[in-house]
Amino acid sequence: MRHYDWLQRFLQMVLTLLGITVVAFLLREAIPGDPVEILLGKEGLFQPSPEEVRLFRTRFGLDRPLFVQYFRWLGDVLRGDLGRSFVTKRPVAQEIRERLPATLLLALAGFSFAVLIGLLGGVFLAFWSGSIVDHLVRVVTLLFRSMPTFFVAVVLITLLGERWRVFPTSGMGSWRHLVLPAVVSGSGFGILIMRLLRTNLLQVLGNDYILAARARGLSAWKVLLKHAFPNGFVSVLTMFGLYLGGILGGSPVVETIFAWPGAGRLLVQAIYGRDFPLLQAFVLVFGVTYVAMQMLVDVCYFFLNPQVRPGKRIV
Amino acid sequence: MMITGLVLLVVIGGASLLAPFLSPFDPLEVRLNNRFAPPFQRPHLLGTDALGRDVLSRLLYGGRLSLLLAVLSTLITLSVGMLLGMLAGYFGGWVDGVVSFVVNTFLGIPDVVFTLALLGVLRPGFGTLLLALNAGSWVGLARVARGEVLFLRESGFVEGARAMGAGAWYCLLKHILPNLFPTMGVLGSLRFGGFVLELAALSYLGIGVQPPFPDWAVMLNDARPYLFTHPHLFIFPALIITVVILGANCLGEGLRDALDVRFQRGIGES
Numbered sequence: 001m002r003h004y005d006w007l008q009r010f011l012q013m014v015l016t017l018l019g020i021t022v023v024a025f026l027l028r029e030a031i032p033g034d035p036v037e038i039l040l041g042k043e044g045l046f047q048p049s050p051e052e053v054r055l056f057r058t059r060f061g062l063d064r065p066l067f068v069q070y071f072r073w074l075g076d077v078l079r080g081d082l083g084r085s086f087v088t089k090r091p092v093a094q095e096i097r098e099r100l101p102a103t104l105l106l107a108l109a110g111f112s113f114a115v116l117i118g119l120l121g122g123v124f125l126a127f128w129s130g131s132i133v134d135h136l137v138r139v140v141t142l143l144f145r146s147m148p149t150f151f152v153a154v155v156l157i158t159l160l161g162e163r164w165r166v167f168p169t170s171g172m173g174s175w176r177h178l179v180l181p182a183v184v185s186g187s188g189f190g191i192l193i194m195r196l197l198r199t200n201l202l203q204v205l206g207n208d209y210i211l212a213a214r215a216r217g218l219s220a221w222k223v224l225l226k227h228a229f230p231n232g233f234v235s236v237l238t239m240f241g242l243y244l245g246g247i248l249g250g251s252p253v254v255e256t257i258f259a260w261p262g263a264g265r266l267l268v269q270a271i272y273g274r275d276f277p278l279l280q281a282f283v284l285v286f287g288v289t290y291v292a293m294q295m296l297v298d299v300c301y302f303f304l305n306p307q308v309r310p311g312k313r314i315v
Numbered sequence: 316m317m318i319t320g321l322v323l324l325v326v327i328g329g330a331s332l333l334a335p336f337l338s339p340f341d342p343l344e345v346r347l348n349n350r351f352a353p354p355f356q357r358p359h360l361l362g363t364d365a366l367g368r369d370v371l372s373r374l375l376y377g378g379r380l381s382l383l384l385a386v387l388s389t390l391i392t393l394s395v396g397m398l399l400g401m402l403a404g405y406f407g408g409w410v411d412g413v414v415s416f417v418v419n420t421f422l423g424i425p426d427v428v429f430t431l432a433l434l435g436v437l438r439p440g441f442g443t444l445l446l447a448l449n450a451g452s453w454v455g456l457a458r459v460a461r462g463e464v465l466f467l468r469e470s471g472f473v474e475g476a477r478a479m480g481a482g483a484w485y486c487l488l489k490h491i492l493p494n495l496f497p498t499m500g501v502l503g504s505l506r507f508g509g510f511v512l513e514l515a516a517l518s519y520l521g522i523g524v525q526p527p528f529p530d531w532a533v534m535l536n537d538a539r540p541y542l543f544t545h546p547h548l549f550i551f552p553a554l555i556i557t558v559v560i561l562g563a564n565c566l567g568e569g570l571r572d573a574l575d576v577r578f579q580r581g582i583g584e585s
Contacts, residue, residue: 012419019420032438146508146561148515151535151553158542252431253516267428271435271522279432287424294423 013295020287021077025070027280077284083277087270092281096263102172103262106255107247109178110186114243117186118193118236125194126201126232127224141191153184153257170259181258185251189243193236200232234301241297317569320504323562327555331378338372342529354547362547364537373529374551378559380524381531384441385510388448393503396453397495400460401487405468414461418454426451430513434522444523448510456502460495467491501571508563515556531556 057063064072076082082093125134144152160180161169167179204210205228213223252264259265263282270278330337339358346367354362354370361370403414421429433447467473473490481489517523518532526533531552538548 015416016419016423019416020423023420023424027432027436030433030436142564143557143561146557146564147553148512148519148532148556148560150516150519151556154535154539154542154549163543252427253520256520267431268520268522271431274435276436279435282428283424283432286428290425291423 009295009298013291016291017288020291021074021284022070024280024284024287025073027283028276029066031276082281082284085278086275087273087278092278095266095278096281096285099261099263099266102260103255103264105172106178106181106185106251106260106262107244109182110184110189110247110251111240111244113182113186114188114190114193115240117190118197121190121194122197122201122232122236123224123229125198126205126228127220129198129202137194141195145188145191149184149188149251149253150257152187153180153254156180156184157257172261181254181260184258185247185254189239193239196239197232197236200235201228204228204231237300238297241293241300244293316565317573320562320565320567320569323558324566327378327559327562328382330375331382334372334375334379338369338375340369340372342368342372342376343527344368351541351545354551361551362545364534364548365541365545370534370548370551373534374531374555376529377531377534377552378555380528381511381514381518382559384444384448384514385507387445388452388510389503389507391445391449392453392456392506393499395449396456397460397492397499399453400457400462401464401491401495403457404461404464405483405487405491411461414457418457418461421451421454422458424451430517431522434517439522439525444514444517448513452506452509456499456506459498459502463495463498464491467494497570497574501567501574503567504563504570505567508560508567511556511560511563 062069080093082091082096084090085092085095088095121137125137128134157169157180160166168174168177169180171177201224205224210223210227213227214220218226252268254260255262255264256268266278267282269275270282339360346363349359349363349367350365352359352363352367354360356362359369359371361374363369364373399414399418403411403418429451430447433450434443437443437446468491473486476486476490514523515532515535518530519536521536524530524533526537534552535549535556538545538552542549
């Protein structure tokens with residue numbers, strides 16, 4: 001039975017991956033105007049003749065039916081060929097790969113910051129739930145969640161970067177360059193974790209075994225950390241996976257504001273440059289990563305709680 | 316909390332709607348001899364910006380496009396998500412298979428990446444923005460609606476209606492749809508706040524609402540260089556965006572608490 005469940009989950013993942021390739025492929029069809037004319041026209045400032053356009057089509061198989069084109073394209077993709085950028089003429093796979101280390105670094109830094117404030121905050125708020133601090137934090141986080149990221153970023157840049165010159169405000173270099181973007185990109189998720197963990201902990205704390213542990217004379221802190229935390233943590237883990245999967249695409253807004261040389265900024269630049277192959281590759285690459293990440297979460301879940309069947313997460 | 320949220324949204328929405336009657340000046344009129352007028356003085360109650368344009372008028376007009384886009388997007392997302400979720404949940408079988416496949420596919424693509432890719436591929440404009448905002452957002456709602464319908468389908472009143480000869484569509488519209496409204500109301504208002512947030516970020520990056528059309532996020536971008544010398548240019552639009560999203564969040568969470576009260580007990584009491 002269990003093997004069957006995993007097989008089903010795996011097949012579902014393969015199906016989803018295929019779906020993503022179809023969506024990415026169809027993006028090309030959504031381009032207004034003739035992509036061939038755009039491509040040839042961009043080489044220089046000349047208007048391609050109808051003969052040239054026709055030749056190009058035959059050469060690259062663009063005159064074949066759509067599904068033939070799709071499978072041919074899929075073959076290229078599976079061999080790692082995602083096409084060339086319209087703007088730089090370099091392979092887009094290479095363009096994205098070059099940006100990944102920076103994005104990964106920022107993602108991990110932001111994630112660490114989020115986990116730090118999320119776990120600490122969640123536990124503390126659960127311990128002091130109902131107190132003035134709890135209410136105050138609730139109001140502040142509600143306000144904070146209602147502010148656009150770039151707004152927080154601009155205020156931090158202006159205060160800590162330009163006025164007091166504590167941290168550099170753009171580019172990548174020492175660890176000091178990392179602080180502001182990491183705080184900005186991680187704080188939203190940190191708050192989410194904080195609230196989720198608090199709610200979970202409070203729910204778990206209502207159980208009888210908690211009362212029993214307290215009756216045996218264990219301190220409130222010990223009960224909270226040893227008995228309630230592992231149970232309250234399970235659904236937080238789901239969020240971790242989803243977040244990490246999503247942020248690998250980079251945080252376009254944060255990276256653009258801080259001039260961080262990551263994938264998110266590349267994505268925004270691809271929009272300005274109307275770099276179609278690059279945009280298509282983005283959907284494909286980060287769709288696949290995201291799905292793989294979700295699968296990973298399911299596996300982790302299984303090890304944490306073998307009763308949970310694949311695909312059935314508790315959120 | 317719910318009421319507070321609703322009031323905030325209605326006030327700002329109403330003010331934006333009535334902008335042509337309320338605003339004291341033309342939001343686009345440039346007066347270079349009247350730059351950086353300080354706020355809280357007549358005739359420019361909230362001052363003027365770097366080009367001498369009246370900030371109050373720009374604020375009143377600035378929400379019109381974003382709010383309209385956000386409202387339309389919320390409606391579209393809710394309708395599409397609810398319709399597909401209901402079909403998948405009620406009919407099951409191959410309908411469910413197809414809808415679930417599409418939902419899983421779109422869930423597999425990070426929302427931000429998909430929205431930005433669509434904005435880059437399609438011609439810029441109102442329709443494109445609408446499409447890009449909605450492209451990935453309906454799937455979450457469809458999934459929730461499907462789950463709810465699966466549960467509702469087996470409940471006594473639906474079965475009773477079926478036993479009395481009611482058709483599938485009658486059951487869906489008359490018995491299941493009204494029971495979806497609470498959940499969808501909560502998700503819809505939270506989604507509305509999300510749309511305003513996304514649009515603001517897009518406009519700030521220069522790929523959302525285009526200047527010179529007055530928009531809150533565009534105003535924020537314009538105010539960047541004058542953050543210290545003329546903070547009012549930044550503070551007012553920032554405040555108003557925050558209040559709109561705060562209103563949506565309050566409404567959504569208030570609704571959630573009112574409809575589904577969970578017990579909460581602190582460790583101190585246990």
